[in-house]
Amino acid sequence: MVSAGLVVLVTFSVLSSSGFRGTLSHQWITGLTLTALGLVAARHWYPKTALAGMSLLLGLTPALAMLCALIAFGTARRGERPRARDLAVLGCALLPVAVSVAYREGWQGGRWQYAVQVGLLVSLVGVVVPGLVGTVAGQQDRLVRALRERTAVAEQARQSVESESRTAERSRIAAEMHDLVGHRLSLIALHAGGLELALTSAAPDLAEEAGQVRRAGRDAMEELRQVLGVLGPLRRDTGTDVLTDATGTRPDIEALVQESRAAGVGVRLAWEGGDLSGVQPSVRRAVNRVVREALTNVHRYAALTEVAVAVRVGEASVLVEVCNGPPPTPPAATTGLGTGRGLAGLGERISLLDGRFAAGPTADGGYRVLAKIPTAPGPGGPVASGGQAGEDLAVRLAPADAGLPAGVEAARSRLAVGVSALLGLAGLGATLLAGLTVLQHSEIYAGPPPQRVVHLGMSTNALVAVVGPDSPAVRSAAEGREPARPTESTHCVYPYTSTTDAQDRLMITRYCFDGDSLTDIADFTTPLAR
Structure with a gap:
């Protein structure tokens, strides 16, 4: 409300200083201003009603054009139904013209041509242009909302894929553990069974102990299946190769x-x-x-690039790094065979080993996969993104330009919107002022109103309603050059004018009153100040 009041005050000041205050009295101007501020406050709940009311007021005074522009912009921007929105804006665009013509007695003594042009100008500045801009902004807002919804759905799908990938990786790990530990337990049970048979006749007491070992191995095998079943079905999709003693060694890599x-x-x-x-x-x-997995992704998305594989074996951990350069063909134009599950599964596997995993694009457009794996992992580890090691990997993967913080981006966006709004209002105000100036210097604007409209005996308020209020600038220009005032006159009115004669002299009409009755009308000219 404070901002709206400031807009009205500034607009009235600019138009009054330029001679476009109109013929409204101070009481009318105050009433219109308060009504306009009320419509501005109601625009959030009743946008179309507020726009219609402001359009009616706009036909009475151009000073409300900026407020009408604010309401027209917001109404068109929030319009969800295009047909209803367009009809509302079109109808409200006609209201200032109709009111201006009906109020033509206030526009230079009944010249309807001038009233029509003023109505068209304020309608264009206050309704049509901001309505079109608001329509475009509303379409952009709906497009952004749709894109955000699609992004949210895509993010949910990505999280679902990652969750499924983690589950699949746990199942794969369970199958590997079943193969490794189960094989060892089977050997234990087998050797214990052989020992039991051998000791049956030689040492029956020891044979019973060997039988207990055999049964314990069998029970352990069954319990292993039950425990690993929690991680998922014991599938055998552990890769294209079989886990051997050489897996992960230098010859294997x-x-x-x-x-x-x-x-x-x-x-x-x-x-x-x-x-x-x-x-x-x-x-x-x-x-x-x-x-x-890293080389598989290179085959799919960057087969024509150079790839560097580095394995650094330390005392406490193994650091694996696979980095490729930017692909000559953008990833969106590749075959799209990947499912996005491989890297998420790797992160799950590394985290279960108490390691750290990170993968992401590099500053030059390539891609890098990093994994830090303890050589003697504990029973379980934290998530892959936590800890100092994970932060170190994330730093190594961060692009050169990480962007501004979210708060700074939001503040910059709000500042850009505010500056754009101010520039837009300033542009509309300049257009309004320039248009009124052109109209007042056109042939339709013929200076003071004709004498048939103004007659002797009129009251001061009746005269001001026709010719406009007293102009200090015109009064100052007439000082010392006007004819002598009638001796009985109590005060005179000098309406604003910018009309000049053939000698480029300002044409002034003076109205003198005796009390509250018009008694004298004098026309004279005065040289323009240079």
């Missing part, structure tokens, strides 16, 4: 690199430190999976 080279991908391998033959099978399997 070299074989993966050689396969990619044979497929036409330029791959370089850098191995630092000792071999991984002595670490746990789960660690070696994770190293194999990281390299295999």
Whole structure:
């Protein structure tokens, strides 16, 4: 409301200083201003009604054009039904013209042509232009909402895929554990059974102990199946290769690199430190999976780029890094064979080993996969994105330009909207002022109203309603150059005028009153101030 009042005050001041105050009295101007502010306050609940009311007031005074523009913009922007919105804006655009013609006695003594042009001008500035801009802004808002909804749906789908990928990876790990541990338990049960048979005749007491070992191994095997079943079905889709003692070792990784080279991908391998033959099978399997999945993605999306595979074996951890350059063809134009599950599954596997995993684009448009895996993992670990190690990997993956914080972006967006609104209102105000100036210097504007409208005996208010209020600028120009006033006159009115004669002299009409009755009308000219 304060902003709206400021807009009205500034507009009235500018128009009054330029001679466009109109013929309304101060009481009318105050009433119209309060009514306009009420319509501005009601525009959120009754936008179309507020626009119609403001359009009616706009036909009485151009000073309300800026407020009408605000309401027209908001009404058109919120219009969900295009037909109803367009009809409302069109109907309200005709109201200022109709009111201006009906009020033509206030526009230079009944000149309807001038009234029509003023009505068209204020309608264009206050209703039509902001209505069109609001329509475009509303369409943009609806498009942004639709894109956000699609983004939210895509994010939900991505999270669902990641969750399914984690479940599948746990199932794959369960199958690997079943193969490894189950094989060992089967050997224990087998050897215990053989020992039981051998000791049946030689040492019956020991044979009973061997039988207990055999039964314990069998029970452990069954319990292992039950426990691993919690992680998912024991599927055997553990990859294209079978888990062996060589999985994840240097020869195994070299074989993966050689396969990619044979497929036409330029791959370089850098191995630092000792071999991984002595670490746990789960660690070696994770190293194999990281390299295999990263190279598979390179085959799908960046087959023509150079790839660097680095494995750094330390005392406490293994760091695996696979990095490729920017693909010559954008990823959107590739085959699209990927499901997005591989990297999420890798993150789940690494987190279960108490490791850290990160994957993302590089600053030059390439892609990098990083994994830090403990050589002796604990029973369980935190999520992949937590901890100092995870932060270190995230920093290494961060692009050069990470962008501004969300709060700064929001503030900058609001500032841009505010500046655009101010510039738009300033442009409309300048257009209104320029249009009124052109109209007042046109042939239709013929200076003071004809004498048939103004007659002796009129009251001051009746005269002001026709010719407009007293203009201090015209009074100052007439001082010292006007004819002598009648001796009985108590006061005179000098309406605003900018009409000049052939000698470029300002044509002034003076109205003198005796009390509240018009007694004298004098026309004279005065040179323009240069």
